Amino acid sequence: MKTVKLLFGYTLIATLLVSCYAEVIVDDEYIETSAFNTDQVLQSYELWYVDINETRGNGEVPFLQRAFTVSFDQGVFYANNNIVGIGKTGNGFGIDVGYYNTYRGQVEIDHDVYGNWLLEVYALNGRTLELYDASSDTSYILKGYQRNNFDYDQVFYDNIGYFIQEYDTWEKSYTSLEGALNDFDNENFIQFLPSFFRSSTDAPGTSLSNLRWDFKGDYQIYDIPNDRTLKALTLDYDFFGNDYFELYVINDATIELYHPDSGTVYEFRGRGYQQYLKTSKGAVDKKRTKSSNPTMNVVRKRVN
Secondary structure (H helix, E strand, O other): OOEOOOOOOHHHHHHHHHOOOOOEEOOEEEEEEEEHHHHHOOOOEEEEEEEEHHOEOOOHHHHOOOOEEEEEEEOOEEEEEEOOOOHHHHHOEEEEEEEEEOOEEEEEEEEOOOEEEEEEEEEEEEEEEEEOOOOOOOEEEEEEEHHHHHOOOHHHOOHHHHHHOOEEEEEEEEEEOOOOOOHHHOOOEEEEOOEEEEEOOOOOOOOOOOOOOOOOEEEEEEEOOOOOOOOOEEEEEEEEEEEEEEEEEEOOHHHEEOOOOOEEEEEEOOOOOOOOOHHHHHHHOOOOOOOOOOOOOOOOHHHH
16 A cells, blocks of 8 residues: 555654654655654544445444544544534534544544554545455545535535434424415325335324325435536436426524425424434444435426
């Protein structure tokens, strides 16, 4: 591997090399520093975004596979495993999921669910780390941010497929007066599961346990070229036609669906938030995988 172990920017390297003990081995640009320096590197950014699409290898480090961000803070290991609440949970760090110790070029993480993992730490540039698990020959790429410059909005849009699955269902909370009558006016609940959606015409306020699902079908989210805050959503009903919407995130509990064919705006509020903590349900059911949305060449019709 032609990379630099713990190469976290030439300026920072120089600072650390003169400030404390470090051993340098000139061998394919391999640099090994002290355990103290390793910890400084991990704490140099408050949040490390796990860029799941950059993962290399066929193995898995379970707690990295399930996290959007991780943080290393004075021996405590944090993770944001949900999009909902990101930026607010644990003052932005997420939840406490374990502890860590550093060695020369390595970090040992004692995770509350998955036990001990010894990972090698590499730096690809001044704000990008690689955590390498030798046992599975798998690498995760982490990009560093401070909490005050982390693009939370973009994380929602980049991971919107996970976000809409973090609630048991979405309940319609608003329908605009503008817009032509259409069949979707009658659908008050919609649930997004990993491979299909279903919707209900039950009255607003119906308890989740009493919902009857009237419609079912496939759904797809699309990226829109050159429009980073717009997603397209298609609902392909099993026995009817398709519906097309512009999908917007209002906040971490509200989405907006704009129906261009009728000119109607709908808002839906999330109900039944599924927080992925340390339970077996969260640990097993929620896992990020490499993915990319197809693109759709359309022009935004909704005027906000």
